[in-house]
Amino acid sequence: MAIRQSAAGGARRGGLIAMLQAVAAFVLLGALIFVGALPLLCLFLPAILALAVEREPGRPMTRTLLLFGTAGAWDPLSVVWQAGSPRGVEWMAMLDARAVVWAWLAQAAGWLLAEGIGLGLVLLADRETARIEAASRAEIAALTAEWNLGEVADRLP
Amino acid sequence: MASPEDGFVNGVYELLPGEPPACGGGQISCAVRDHRNGHRELIGVLAARDAPVRSVALGTLSGQAIENMILPIAHGVGRLPDGRSGMFVIQPRAVGQPVLDAAGRTEPWGERALIEHLIRPAALALDRLSHLGVTHRAIRGNNVFRPRAGSRITLGGAWAGPPGALQPSVFEPPYSAMCHPSGRGEGGSADDVYALGVLMLALAIGAVPLADLPPDEAIHRKLERGSYAALAGALRLPTSIADLARGMLAEDPDHRPPPVLLADPLAARSRRVAARPPPRAHTGLDIGGHTVWDARSLAYAAFRAPEEGMRLLRGPDIDMWLRRALGDPLLAARVDDAVRSAGSSHQAENGTADAGRLMHCIAALDPLAPCCWQGVALFPDGLGAMCAAADPQAGRSGLREKLTQLVQGDGLAVWAAAKGSRVDNALIHLDWRQSRVLLNIPGWAGGFPRLRYAQNPLLACQSALVGAGCVVRLHELLPALDANAQAAGARLVDAEIAAFISARMKGRLDAEFAVLAEEEAHEVDPPGVRGLAQLRVLARLAQSDPALHWSNIARAALPQAEAAVARWHAGSERAQRLERLRHAAQEGNLLAMLAALDDPASLHEDASGVDAAKGRIALLETTLSRIGSHRAMRRAAGRQTAQEIAAACGTILLVGVAVARTMF
Numbered sequence: 001m002a003i004r005q006s007a008a009g010g011a012r013r014g015g016l017i018a019m020l021q022a023v024a025a026f027v028l029l030g031a032l033i034f035v036g037a038l039p040l041l042c043l044f045l046p047a048i049l050a051l052a053v054e055r056e057p058g059r060p061m062t063r064t065l066l067l068f069g070t071a072g073a074w075d076p077l078s079v080v081w082q083a084g085s086p087r088g089v090e091w092m093a094m095l096d097a098r099a100v101v102w103a104w105l106a107q108a109a110g111w112l113l114a115e116g117i118g119l120g121l122v123l124l125a126d127r128e129t130a131r132i133e134a135a136s137r138a139e140i141a142a143l144t145a146e147w148n149l150g151e152v153a154d155r156l157p
Numbered sequence: 158m159a160s161p162e163d164g165f166v167n168g169v170y171e172l173l174p175g176e177p178p179a180c181g182g183g184q185i186s187c188a189v190r191d192h193r194n195g196h197r198e199l200i201g202v203l204a205a206r207d208a209p210v211r212s213v214a215l216g217t218l219s220g221q222a223i224e225n226m227i228l229p230i231a232h233g234v235g236r237l238p239d240g241r242s243g244m245f246v247i248q249p250r251a252v253g254q255p256v257l258d259a260a261g262r263t264e265p266w267g268e269r270a271l272i273e274h275l276i277r278p279a280a281l282a283l284d285r286l287s288h289l290g291v292t293h294r295a296i297r298g299n300n301v302f303r304p305r306a307g308s309r310i311t312l313g314g315a316w317a318g319p320p321g322a323l324q325p326s327v328f329e330p331p332y333s334a335m336c337h338p339s340g341r342g343e344g345g346s347a348d349d350v351y352a353l354g355v356l357m358l359a360l361a362i363g364a365v366p367l368a369d370l371p372p373d374e375a376i377h378r379k380l381e382r383g384s385y386a387a388l389a390g391a392l393r394l395p396t397s398i399a400d401l402a403r404g405m406l407a408e409d410p411d412h413r414p415p416p417v418l419l420a421d422p423l424a425a426r427s428r429r430v431a432a433r434p435p436p437r438a439h440t441g442l443d444i445g446g447h448t449v450w451d452a453r454s455l456a457y458a459a460f461r462a463p464e465e466g467m468r469l470l471r472g473p474d475i476d477m478w479l480r481r482a483l484g485d486p487l488l489a490a491r492v493d494d495a496v497r498s499a500g501s502s503h504q505a506e507n508g509t510a511d512a513g514r515l516m517h518c519i520a521a522l523d524p525l526a527p528c529c530w531q532g533v534a535l536f537p538d539g540l541g542a543m544c545a546a547a548d549p550q551a552g553r554s555g556l557r558e559k560l561t562q563l564v565q566g567d568g569l570a571v572w573a574a575a576k577g578s579r580v581d582n583a584l585i586h587l588d589w590r591q592s593r594v595l596l597n598i599p600g601w602a603g604g605f606p607r608l609r610y611a612q613n614p615l616l617a618c619q620s621a622l623v624g625a626g627c628v629v630r631l632h633e634l635l636p637a638l639d640a641n642a643q644a645a646g647a648r649l650v651d652a653e654i655a656a657f658i659s660a661r662m663k664g665r666l667d668a669e670f671a672v673l674a675e676e677e678a679h680e681v682d683p684p685g686v687r688g689l690a691q692l693r694v695l696a697r698l699a700q701s702d703p704a705l706h707w708s709n710i711a712r713a714a715l716p717q718a719e720a721a722v723a724r725w726h727a728g729s730e731r732a733q734r735l736e737r738l739r740h741a742a743q744e745g746n747l748l749a750m751l752a753a754l755d756d757p758a759s760l761h762e763d764a765s766g767v768d769a770a771k772g773r774i775a776l777l778e779t780t781l782s783r784i785g786s787h788r789a790m791r792r793a794a795g796r797q798t799a800q801e802i803a804a805a806c807g808t809i810l811l812v813g814v815a816v817a818r819t820m821f
Contacts, residue, residue: 060797060800060801060803060804061800063800063804063807064800064803064804064807066807067804067807067808067810067811068807068810068811070811071807071810071811071813071814071815074811074814074815074818075818078818106810110803110806110807113802113803113806114799114800114802114803114804115799116799117798117799117802117803118795118796118798118799118800119799120799121795121796121798121799122791122792122795122796124795125791125792125794125795126788129784129788129791132780132784133781133784136777136780136781137777137781139773139777140774140777140778143770143773143774144774145728146727146728146729146770147726147727147728147766147767147770147771148723148726148727148728148731149726149767149770149771149774
């Protein structure tokens with residue numbers, strides 16, 4: 001009985017959270033539309049998704065995507081900046097398909113660069129580690145054979 | 158130089174077994190030719206393996222000359238063509254024939270002939286001999302020679318065996334005759350005088366008296382009646398001869414005339430010692446199948462039947478007999494003290510306390526008696542020869558165990574104390590303690606074999622590993638081992654050889670023998686320990702002549718020696734030393750073989766090297782384990798670095814775009 005009550009309580013809490021998240025999402029969407037931030041959302045959607053997904057401290061991937069995305073969306077952002085008053089018309093002007101593509105491509109390039117460099121560094125580290133490991137094992141084998149230390153060789157990892 | 162295998166002794170004296178047989182006084186002998194001058198009037202007398210030659214006498218008499226006595230010229234190992242080998246004593250061939258034939262008979266000699274041709278020359282020779290501190294102990298019918306009728310006799314050689322060992326019991330004083338043939342000891346010139354007196358009687362009557370009696374019965378009769386009465390009681394002898402014989406056959410050695418006095422028979426006749434005849438009981442006492450009437454006969458009967466003797470001594474019969482029948486309460490008190498003596502702790506441990514008490518009782522009953530121990534009688538200076546004789550009989554009579562128990566306990570000291578001033582108490586104590594030390598040395602370097610070889614400097618090594626060869630001196634051991642190495646196998650040193658070497662080298666290799674004994678006892682062989690110890694012993698023997706090589710020994714010792722290479726850890730060092738060892742073995746160079754293995758400095762370096770290697774391996778193992786455990790961390794660090802680089806690139810790109818758009 002206690003288990004069933006606990007399971008029912010958990011389900012009710014889950015539904016409440018989902019409902020609160022949906023309300024928060026609508027409130028945020030309304031606010032964005034109100035301030036004209038929807039175009040920004042479109043331009044930086046990959047970075048925003050990365051922000052939601054990434055769990056690493058400091059959000060380094062999000063940071064990279066934002067930097068690359070800002071560089072890719074420089075032109076529409078500069079238009080808004082130069083307009084002086086952020087009205088909805090100027091904001092919507094940013095939703096040019098070409099500008100969005102450039103912004104997304106830039107963010108994709110940033111992602112690729114970060115992942116590529118990471119992969120390269122890991123490969124390099126693994127290769128160096130393997131070299132050190134092989135050299136150590138060879139030296140142990142040589143010492144064992146030279147000094148007749150069979151019992152030492154038996155307990156090698 | 159010709160070797161013993163070629164039939165030579167000391168490379169000079171050629172044994173000629175094909176020549177007419179020489180008279181060696183009952184011992185195996187053969188004709189000898191001196192190769193330096195072709196002199197043929199020599200013989201070689203072969204000593205039995207278990208009866209070593211008299212080393213002290215041979216050393217003292219070397220280069221001496223005594224008229225009317227055959228002295229040794231040389232001694233050394235030789236081999237007869239039939240394979241018999243051993244220690245030969247080279248001495249001049251006796252001229253003439255023995256004074257008694259093989260049956261112990263001859264034409265009776267007259268009074269003048271006995272004095273002029275027998276007593277006087279023999280006494281002069283014995284006097285000269287006693288001045289050199291040596292006794293003859295071999296005056297008997299077949300060892301005294303006369304070139305022709307009417308000439309003076311010559312005393313034969315007496316050097317190729319323990320003193321008195323070949324003497325018929327009738328020619329020995331009863332106390333010497335009751336001893337084991339090898340245990341009669343050097344004795345004194347008085348014993349030679351006694352034997353001369355018996356020979357004089359035999360020549361006077363033309364036959365050996367009491368020859369038809371068993372030795373045991375003859376000794377009983379001598380003790381009961383006195384030697385003179387037993388030997389010449391019913392004979393009609395010239396007065397001068399009877400007077401001489403009475404003095405020469407006195408029971409107490411101190412009562413016999415010394416040889417110098419015998420040289421003047423008239424003076425010897427006039428010397429009357431007021432020896433009191435032993436008191437005789439008015440009733441007899443039955444013991445061991447005999448009825449005894451006096452104390453010394455009782456002592457002898459108790460010696461011959463030790464169990465019954467001890468039983469009677471424990472009871473009241475003997476005490477009452479001594480007090481009432483013999484009338485000697487002092488003697489009864491001394492015997493009672495001996496019966497009640499506690500004995501040594503060692504005797505109590507091995508169950509020989511009764512034997513010790515009986516020996517004490519016999520010594521109390523008869524102060525002239527030898528040391529009587531468990532049915533074996535000996536004089537302390539005969540212990541060495543007894544040890545030599547004991548080993549072959551170990552399985553039959555247990556003589557070896559009896560002698561071991563005698564030396565381990567304090568039997569000899571008790572006997573010497575009971576003898577009082579008749580013996581050199583301090584000397585016997587010193588010899589006994591030294592013997593006991595040797596007996597108590599653990600391992601192969603001590604025990605009975607060590608005692609046997611230490612007591613007999615010219616006793617041949619009795620190890621089976623030397624084969625048929627006769628090894629008396631240390632330098633003869635390696636040739637014998639080399640000749641027999643193929644049959645011996647890998648084990649070239651056994652307990653007998655170890656005891657032999659220890660005795661000859663005064664214990665300088667005892668540490669190696671302790672190792673060998675330990676390995677033998679536990680039947681384990683840590684890498685090369687046995688092989689190295691064996692090689693050390695063999696190489697030490699080879700040091701006496703480094704130029705000689707011993708191929709067979711080296712080949713036989715190689716497998717065990719190779720195991721010693723494993724003491725080095727370094728593979729290259731092992732290979733190098735193994736190569737050196739095999740090369741030295743091929744040459745038969747035992748010293749080089751040992752040099753390849755016995756290198757403490759190199760072993761120390763090797764130990765340091767192996768410690769360093771272990772340290773280095775431990776460090777490498779730590780590195781390997783770190784590599785395994787830090788793999789995920791390194792990957793995370795790589796990704797983080799990549800993010801920073803990417804961020805830097807993004808920043809540069811952003812600044813570049815901003816600058817470009819602003820300026821152009």
